[in-house]
Amino acid sequence: MHTIKNITCIGAGYVGGPTMSVIAQKNPDIKVTVVDLNKTRIDAWNSDDLSLLPIYEPGLDSVVKEARNRNLFFSTDVDKAIDEADMIFISVNTPTKTYGKGKGQAADLKYIELCARQIARVAKNDKIVVEKSTLPVRTADAIKSILNNTGNGVNFHILSNPEFLAEGTAMADLENPDRVLIGGENEDAIQALVNVYAKWVPKAKIITTNLWSSELSKLVANAFLAQRVSSINSISELCEVTGANVDEVANAIGMDSRIGSKFLKASVGFGGSCFQKDILNLVYIARSYNLNEVADYWQQVISMNDHQKQRFSSNIIKTLYNTVNGKNIVFYGWAFKKDTNDTRESAAIYVADHLLDEEANIIVYDPKVSAEQVYSDLDYLGTRGPEENRRFVTVVNNPVAASKGAHAIAVLTEWDEFKSLDWKSIYANMFKPAFIFDGRNVLDKNSIVEIGFSYKSIGK
Numbered sequence: 001m002h003t004i005k006n007i008t009c010i011g012a013g014y015v016g017g018p019t020m021s022v023i024a025q026k027n028p029d030i031k032v033t034v035v036d037l038n039k040t041r042i043d044a045w046n047s048d049d050l051s052l053l054p055i056y057e058p059g060l061d062s063v064v065k066e067a068r069n070r071n072l073f074f075s076t077d078v079d080k081a082i083d084e085a086d087m088i089f090i091s092v093n094t095p096t097k098t099y100g101k102g103k104g105q106a107a108d109l110k111y112i113e114l115c116a117r118q119i120a121r122v123a124k125n126d127k128i129v130v131e132k133s134t135l136p137v138r139t140a141d142a143i144k145s146i147l148n149n150t151g152n153g154v155n156f157h158i159l160s161n162p163e164f165l166a167e168g169t170a171m172a173d174l175e176n177p178d179r180v181l182i183g184g185e186n187e188d189a190i191q192a193l194v195n196v197y198a199k200w201v202p203k204a205k206i207i208t209t210n211l212w213s214s215e216l217s218k219l220v221a222n223a224f225l226a227q228r229v230s231s232i233n234s235i236s237e238l239c240e241v242t243g244a245n246v247d248e249v250a251n252a253i254g255m256d257s258r259i260g261s262k263f264l265k266a267s268v269g270f271g272g273s274c275f276q277k278d279i280l281n282l283v284y285i286a287r288s289y290n291l292n293e294v295a296d297y298w299q300q301v302i303s304m305n306d307h308q309k310q311r312f313s314s315n316i317i318k319t320l321y322n323t324v325n326g327k328n329i330v331f332y333g334w335a336f337k338k339d340t341n342d343t344r345e346s347a348a349i350y351v352a353d354h355l356l357d358e359e360a361n362i363i364v365y366d367p368k369v370s371a372e373q374v375y376s377d378l379d380y381l382g383t384r385g386p387e388e389n390r391r392f393v394t395v396v397n398n399p400v401a402a403s404k405g406a407h408a409i410a411v412l413t414e415w416d417e418f419k420s421l422d423w424k425s426i427y428a429n430m431f432k433p434a435f436i437f438d439g440r441n442v443l444d445k446n447s448i449v450e451i452g453f454s455y456k457s458i459g460k
């Protein structure tokens with residue numbers, strides 16, 4: 001039986017950082033080292049000032065404080081950490097391919113392959129390699145083939161252990177997961193990882209499967225969650241034309257225990273690093289096996305989400321008398337959901353892009369997202385040059401001042417603080433009629449309308 005003394009995690013991102021912090025916190029007898037190629041990121045993880053950690057996640061700072069430099073270490077020395085480890089988690093990013101075969105759909109596995117090659121080159125003793133990154137089903141085959149062809153006599157066991165944490169609630173999800181999923185072929189290796197989690201997760205919640213079921217389950221879980229959001233968003237459009245209220249419909253259907261109440265919140269569209277990427281991946285895999293009906297079915301979840309984002313921005317333009325040229329539109333929120341500074345695939349980016357096409361000025365306020373990040377998201381889209389993005393988009397840190405001379409406010413993220421802003425002062429600052437487009441249905445319509453705003457929400 002393998003006893004784990006040293007764990008290394010390659011990739012100190014939104015998944016690797018919080019997951020390893022909790023594993024270290026709960027396993028003080030195991031040395032956990034998180035490595036990353038990005039030195040700035042590692043320096044931030046090592047920062048004395050915990051407000052400078054590279055990712056914002058409620059509750060993360062206290063766990064890092066407890067475990068860091070006790071048995072949790074952050075480093076850029078990847079070779080040394082691989083050499084020392086009995087168990088290596090691969091938690092590097094797997095973005096959608098932007099080139100070649102599978103462009104725009106397949107996951108780019110180049111970082112995964114680089115990790116496998118580095119492990120193969122450095123390893124001198126047997127190791128368990130754990131896929132933490134979300135991967136297409138059967139990726140373990142490729143990793144296995146790279147690791148097992150080094151000819152240095154080292155034995156590798158591959159496990160799949162997908163992460164189900166959601167950003168903003170990552171610490172609670174890690175502390176108290178619905179389940180931990182471990183896929184593998186070698187019983188000893190599986191048991192070694194079970195033991196790491198069993199320090200705080202009840203055994204009944206740790207399920208083990210074969211490798212392929214585990215890899216596929218992660219994609220399917222995200223696809224099902226995203227599908228619920230697209231389903232309710234499709235109904236939101238129907239509500240708007242029939243006089244039904246989407247929140248009332250969601251509540252009514254969600255109380256049916258067979259349906260359940262979660263992931264039924266209509267919105268401007270889902271974002272985040274996972275949903276779109278994983279569905280595209282599922283579609284790509286289905287198509288590669290010629291399962292075209294299956295692929296088309298899941299593709300529709302993405303199409304509906306694109307439609308929802310487009311519909312939101314089109315509604316702003318239509319309501320503002322069919323032109324936003326030169327008008328000031330204030331965005332409250334840029335992150336893809338509240339309580340995170342992550343902006344990957346955030347609906348705000350696409351809504352902004354559409355409004356910029358129509359030559360609007362955009363003023364962004366988000367409590368956790370930096371100006372640098374907003375510009376980098378727009379530059380990455382490549383619709384227009386960096387100078388233009390900086391000319392037409394302003395990022396501010398005072399939400400009330402942001403509304404001075406604004407024609408409309410668009411709520412793009414459901415940050416709690418937006419509910420208690422000084423809406424009277426905001427109204428006074430704005431051109432009349434003063435429009436609010438609530439892309440998250442978070443504001444209290446009655447009090448907003450009483451102040452004088454013209455208020456539009458989703459699905460009502």
Ligand code: UDX
Binds near residue numbers: 011016114
């Ligand atoms: C994770 C998962 O790994 C991904 O599969 C999942 O679908 C989304 O979440 P995440 O932690 O959010 O990724 O990604 P990111 O915050 O980008 O962190 C990945 C880190 O890996 C980066 O800090 C990057 O510098 C590092 N990296 C990448 C390496 O250290 N080595 C590499 O070869 C590539």
Ligand code: UDX
Binds near residue numbers: 229268337
């Ligand atoms: C998701 C999965 O939930 C998690 O299990 C997996 O490990 C990673 O992907 P995450 O992307 O961090 O987590 O956040 P999630 O809470 O799932 O929200 C995703 C997007 O859907 C957000 O933009 C959110 O605003 C949106 N959403 C969610 C809705 O619009 N309505 C809902 O009812 C729920």
